[in-house]
Amino acid sequence: MKALLIRELRLALRSGGGAGLGLAFFLIVVILVPFGVGPDPKILAQIAPGTLWIGALLACLLSLDRLFQTDSEDGTLDILALSPLPLEMLVAVKAFAHWLTTGLPLVIAAPVLAITLSLPTETYIWLIASLALGTPALSFIGAAGAAITVGVRRGGLLLSLLVLPLYIPTLIFGAKAAALASGGGDPMPALMLVAGLSLFTVALTPFAAAAALRSHLG
Amino acid sequence: MRLSGRVLPYVSVIAVVLLAVGLIWGFFFTPDDFRQGASVKIIYVHVPLAFLAINIYFMMFVTSLIWLIRRHHVSALAAKAAAPIGAVFTLAALISGALWGSTTWGTYWQWDPTLTSFLIMFIFYIGYSALWGAVDEPDKAADLTSILCLIGSVFAVLSRYAVNFWSQGIHQGASLSLDKEENVSDVFWLPLVTVMAGVFFLFLTLLLIRTRTEIRNRRITALQAREIS
Numbered sequence: 001m002k003a004l005l006i007r008e009l010r011l012a013l014r015s016g017g018g019a020g021l022g023l024a025f026f027l028i029v030v031i032l033v034p035f036g037v038g039p040d041p042k043i044l045a046q047i048a049p050g051t052l053w054i055g056a057l058l059a060c061l062l063s064l065d066r067l068f069q070t071d072s073e074d075g076t077l078d079i080l081a082l083s084p085l086p087l088e089m090l091v092a093v094k095a096f097a098h099w100l101t102t103g104l105p106l107v108i109a110a111p112v113l114a115i116t117l118s119l120p121t122e123t124y125i126w127l128i129a130s131l132a133l134g135t136p137a138l139s140f141i142g143a144a145g146a147a148i149t150v151g152v153r154r155g156g157l158l159l160s161l162l163v164l165p166l167y168i169p170t171l172i173f174g175a176k177a178a179a180l181a182s183g184g185g186d187p188m189p190a191l192m193l194v195a196g197l198s199l200f201t202v203a204l205t206p207f208a209a210a211a212a213l214r215s216h217l218g
Numbered sequence: 219m220r221l222s223g224r225v226l227p228y229v230s231v232i233a234v235v236l237l238a239v240g241l242i243w244g245f246f247f248t249p250d251d252f253r254q255g256a257s258v259k260i261i262y263v264h265v266p267l268a269f270l271a272i273n274i275y276f277m278m279f280v281t282s283l284i285w286l287i288r289r290h291h292v293s294a295l296a297a298k299a300a301a302p303i304g305a306v307f308t309l310a311a312l313i314s315g316a317l318w319g320s321t322t323w324g325t326y327w328q329w330d331p332t333l334t335s336f337l338i339m340f341i342f343y344i345g346y347s348a349l350w351g352a353v354d355e356p357d358k359a360a361d362l363t364s365i366l367c368l369i370g371s372v373f374a375v376l377s378r379y380a381v382n383f384w385s386q387g388i389h390q391g392a393s394l395s396l397d398k399e400e401n402v403s404d405v406f407w408l409p410l411v412t413v414m415a416g417v418f419f420l421f422l423t424l425l426l427i428r429t430r431t432e433i434r435n436r437r438i439t440a441l442q443a444r445e446i447s
Contacts, residue, residue, distance in 0.1 A: 148362050158349060162345045162349065162366060166370070169373065169376045169380035172381065173383070197376075
């Protein structure tokens, strides 16, 4: 299990892995927004939480189809399925590795980018908290979507279409928590709902994903 | 198959009769609403379609569950046949709702919880149908779409409450329920129920036709496979 986690991390961090891609995409989205809506700090501060959340979601989506696709193409997935590790655990480890290499860098990069969007300083902690609690849900829901579309024709496009409706609750609660904090409201309820959603998906989506993988492996 | 073949003509005739009676009754023989004018008549299209759009989803959930547990092929095919019908009904409900909203709310679209949920549902129907089209082996496709449908159902409930949290609505709450003495004034209610029954039978007709087509398709493929080998 540990070996698998280390392998996943190593693959993602090497050149050609997905880790840098998501972060770069996140940077591009957030930097482009001020050019699109104009440099007014008041407007930027208002849309900053939503922008950062949408950027994180899209960056996550971008690297999802690598989760099982490359392993399925070179046969690694069949070998992993034969190992004593249960498929559910395999999915959980891979999704966790995906979060470590995609979600976590975004959480760390977000405050830096929030400066460029002139987000009030006292809300940084809430923004980081909402992203840190919410991005695991993105990775784990995405793992279920990736498991369903692995080896399917035009899988990447299909994956985005399938995962999009599933991401909406996380996006709503996550962005709402950060927006409430910057708007002077109480972000706690939204934050707790995000955390609940993450725990819920971490606990349950590996089973759905493993069922889908089993069907693929025949 | 034989039973469905015998039932089909009756079901389709019932659908046509109920729809014709209900719509003509609703459109020409009910008074205009004193505030909404003639635009209230969109209710006879909008409400039945929206009602069915949700219930088709529920039907797909049940049939997917039956497929995963009992491996009953017709069940998976019925879910496959229902999805495009559901997508069309959802889209029609959205469009008729937009037209209704433009006269009564003064806007075609508002990010209202009910409207947003329907939009999410529409995207889901499209994704579900696309997944059926993308996988070649029928059993694998049935497995994957069923799993997707189950995940989607959980998240459909979640989204329903999430969007409430996110935005205040202008769409009214449920005005139809079984446990009230009179829901809407009887002059509107009776034709509405007729149309709802009519749309239900319309769905049943379409579902039977589509499922029968799928079954025949499956049989032809099996026969061809036998001929080759």
